[in-house]
Amino acid sequence: MAERVYPQWKEYIHYETTLQERRPVKRGRDVEEHLPMSSASFHILLALAGGAQHGYSIMREIRESTDGRIRVAPATLYRLIGGLLRSELIEEFEPGDPSYEDERRKYYRLTTFGRRVLTEETKRLVATVELARERRIIPRLS
Amino acid sequence: MxxxxxxxxxxxxxxxxxxxxxxxxxxxxxxxxxxxxxxxxxxxxxxxxxxxxxxxxxxxxxxxxxxxxxxxxxxxxxxxxxAPLSWATPLMLTVLPVAVVARTMVDGADVAASFLHLSSVAAYCGAIRLWLAMRGATSAGQRIVFVISCAAASATFLRDTRMCMDALRQSPASIAIGFATIAVPVAAALASLRAAHAYLEVRKPIT
Incomplete structure (x- = not known):
C-alpha cells in the first residue's frame, strides 16, 4: 500500500511535471523539526562527523569521547541509527577501500542535511551554555 | 591472550x-x-x-x-x-464511551456493571488492534499472542451477543435506542476519518 512506503505524510513530495521529465522535488525538510536532539542521537552524529564508521566503532567513540559517561547499548544504537536513516540525517555507505576496518559491516556517514542539523544543534547547545554563563551557573572562560 | x-x-x-x-x-x-x-x-x-x-x-x-x-x-x-494513517485508535476512542452508555441502557442503568463490561469492549478493540498490527508480521510469538487474543475476544463477543439477544427479547425499545446511540457517533467518526483519509490520499505523492 502507498502509505506503507510513505510514513512521513507531513513531508510531501511535490512533482514538477514538464513535457520531457517528471522529477520529484523534496520540500518541507526542515532542520528545526529535528531539534532538540536526544543526547545519544547527537553523539552518533558527532561521531560520524569525523567520517564513515560502523555501529561498533560509533559506540566505542561515544564511550571514549564522553569518558564513559554516555554508553549506548547495541539495541538503542541501531534503533537510533534506523531513525536517523529514515530522517536522512545519515546514510549507509559501501566501503570500497580496503583501509576500512571490516568491509563486511554496514558503514554509516553523515548526509549534507545531517551535517546542517548537527551544526544547528551544536549552536543551540552553545547558546544554552552561554545562557548558563550569563546566569553564573558556570564560570566564564578567561 | x-x-x-x-x-x-x-x-x-x-x-x-x-x-x-x-x-x-x-x-x-x-x-x-x-x-x-x-x-x-x-x-x-x-x-x-x-x-x-x-x-x-x-x-x-x-x-x-x-x-x-x-x-x-x-x-x-x-x-x-x-500504520501511519490508522483509523482504529480514533474509532475505538469513540466506541468506548458510547459502549458505556449502551451497556448502561442494556444492563438497566447499572453504571458499575457497565464499566466492568468495558473489559470486554477492550478485548474487541485489542483484537482489532492486534489484527492490524499482525498484518505482514512473521514472528511465531506474535502469531500465538494474536490467536490467544482472538480466542478471548471471540468468547467475549459470543457472550455479549447472547446477552444482547436476551435484552432484545425483554425490552426491544431500549436495545434499539442503544444501537442508535452506538451507530450515530460511529458513523460520524468514520465519515470524518474517511474524509481526512481521502484528503491525505489526494496530497500523497505519485508512487
Missing part, C-alpha cells in the same frame, strides 16, 4: 544476547540483528580484555538496563511506521 574461561563467558553472553534480540520486531531484527550480535560480541571482548569478568558484568548491566525501554520504543516506532 584471552583465557578459556573468558572465551566461554563471552560465547555464553552472545548466546544470551541472541535470546534478548528475539524480543525486538521481526523487521528490526532482519535489518540489524547481525550487526547487533557482532557489536555486542566485540563489546564483550573489549570489556573482558580491559577489566575481565567485571567488565563483562558492566556490559550486561548496561544491556539489561537498556533492554525494556529499547524493546518498547522499537515496537512503538515500527508500529507507527506500519
Amino acid at each position: 584471552i583465557s578459556r574461561k573468558h572465551r566461554g563467558a563471552r560465547a555464553l553472553s552472545v548466546v544470551a544476547h541472541d535470546v534478548l534480540i528475539r524480543a525486538y520486531p521481526a523487521s528490526f531484527r532482519a535489518e540489524y540483528a547481525n550487526e547487533m550480535r557482532w557489536a555486542f560480541s566485540h563489546l564483550c571482548a573489549d570489556a573482558i580484555a580491559s577489566r575481565g569478568l567485571a567488565g563483562l558484568l558492566e556490559v550486561w548491566i548496561d544491556t539489561l538496563v537498556d533492554f525494556p525501554a529499547s524493546v518498547i520504543a522499537t515496537h512503538r516506532e515500527r508500529w507507527q511506521e506500519r
Whole structure:
C-alpha cells in the first residue's frame, strides 16, 4: 500500500511535471523539526562527523569521547541509527577501500542535511551554555 | 591472550544476547540483528580484555538496563511506521464511551456493571488492534499472542451477543435506542476519518 512506503505524510513530495521529465522535488525538510536532539542521537552524529564508521566503532567513540559517561547499548544504537536513516540525517555507505576496518559491516556517514542539523544543534547547545554563563551557573572562560 | 574461561563467558553472553534480540520486531531484527550480535560480541571482548569478568558484568548491566525501554520504543516506532494513517485508535476512542452508555441502557442503568463490561469492549478493540498490527508480521510469538487474543475476544463477543439477544427479547425499545446511540457517533467518526483519509490520499505523492 502507498502509505506503507510513505510514513512521513507531513513531508510531501511535490512533482514538477514538464513535457520531457517528471522529477520529484523534496520540500518541507526542515532542520528545526529535528531539534532538540536526544543526547545519544547527537553523539552518533558527532561521531560520524569525523567520517564513515560502523555501529561498533560509533559506540566505542561515544564511550571514549564522553569518558564513559554516555554508553549506548547495541539495541538503542541501531534503533537510533534506523531513525536517523529514515530522517536522512545519515546514510549507509559501501566501503570500497580496503583501509576500512571490516568491509563486511554496514558503514554509516553523515548526509549534507545531517551535517546542517548537527551544526544547528551544536549552536543551540552553545547558546544554552552561554545562557548558563550569563546566569553564573558556570564560570566564564578567561 | 584471552583465557578459556573468558572465551566461554563471552560465547555464553552472545548466546544470551541472541535470546534478548528475539524480543525486538521481526523487521528490526532482519535489518540489524547481525550487526547487533557482532557489536555486542566485540563489546564483550573489549570489556573482558580491559577489566575481565567485571567488565563483562558492566556490559550486561548496561544491556539489561537498556533492554525494556529499547524493546518498547522499537515496537512503538515500527508500529507507527506500519500504520501511519490508522483509523482504529480514533474509532475505538469513540466506541468506548458510547459502549458505556449502551451497556448502561442494556444492563438497566447499572453504571458499575457497565464499566466492568468495558473489559470486554477492550478485548474487541485489542483484537482489532492486534489484527492490524499482525498484518505482514512473521514472528511465531506474535502469531500465538494474536490467536490467544482472538480466542478471548471471540468468547467475549459470543457472550455479549447472547446477552444482547436476551435484552432484545425483554425490552426491544431500549436495545434499539442503544444501537442508535452506538451507530450515530460511529458513523460520524468514520465519515470524518474517511474524509481526512481521502484528503491525505489526494496530497500523497505519485508512487
